[in-house]
Amino acid sequence: MKSPFHGFRFPAAVISCAVRWYHRFNLSLRDIEELLPERGVSVTYETIRNWCDRFGAQFMRRAKAWRGKPGSTWHLDEVFVKLRGEPYVLWRAVDEHGAELDVLQQKRRDTAAAKRFFSNVLRSHPVPTKIVTNQLHSYPAAKAEMPELAGVKHVFVKASARVNNRAENSHQPTRRRERQMQGFRDPRRTQAFLSRFGPIRQHFALPRHRMNAACHRAQLKARLHAWYEWAGVQLFSVN
Structure with a gap:
């Protein structure tokens, strides 16, 4: 098969590096533009x-497929974000390990919006055994209208309970990125970016506090190898 990077001025190693930096670190496009000349790459x-x-x-x-089968418990939550001063609701689902399953930006916080979010997550993930949500009434109302979720246990928690x-x-990286970008703007571009941002960031954001230095280096090296393998690039040696 022809490489998806075929025909581009710069090789896959440069392009994949820039894509990784943008989604892994709190860097703007202009920050990356300034970093690349140190590596002999001049682009806008x-x-x-x-x-x-x-x-x-x-x-x-690729990052989603690499991490394997998700957990059987869904934790769902929603948060308000502003796009050009207009409020939107950002729905997010993660499993019990904290891996992001899906994110969906919508205008409303009602039953129809919750049902649309459930359907969106179910399109790419198996039916869970349990879902954990806050006490928003839209969740049970939407769940009752979806036959595939009829036998799923539903646990309600208070925000203050920290359950x-x-x-x-899982909203914290999005909030940090929102501040760095000085707010989101276009709804379509925001949805596309956030859909990519979570899985790519989590591919490299290892739980450093739960592993020693040697284990962290080995895990990071394995994930870098996987990333460049997806791009068809042989990774340099990492000690």
């Missing part, structure tokens, strides 16, 4: 934006 931030738009979804799908921290904490 618009070119980097094009690379991220074109190849980000491909790497996101749903898996979902609540």
Whole structure:
């Protein structure tokens, strides 16, 4: 098969590196534009934006497939974000290990929106054994209308109980990125970016506090090898 990077001015190693930086670190497109000349690459931030738009979804799908089967418990939560001053609701689902399952941006927080979010997650993940949500009434109302979720246990928690921290904490990287980008703007581009951002960031964001230095280096090296293998690039030696 022809490489998806075929015909581009720069090789896959450069493009995949720029895409990884943008989704893993709190860097703007212009920050990456300034970093690349140190590696002999002179491109505009618009070119980097094009690379991220074109190849980000491909790497996101690979990252999701690489982590294997998700957990059987869903933690769901929603948070408000503003796009050009207009409020939107960002729905997010993670499993019991904190791996992001899906994210969906919608205008409303009602039953129809919750049902749409459930359907969106079920399209790419098996039916869970348990879901954990806050006390928003839209969740049980939407669940009752979906036959595939009829036998799924539903646990309600209060925000103050901190039982749903898996979902609540998963919003923090998005909040940090929102501040760094000085707010989100276009709804379509925001949805596309956040769909890619979570899985790619989590592919490299290892639980450093739960592993020693040697284990962390080995895990990071394995994930870097996987990333460049997806791009068809042989990774340099990492000690």
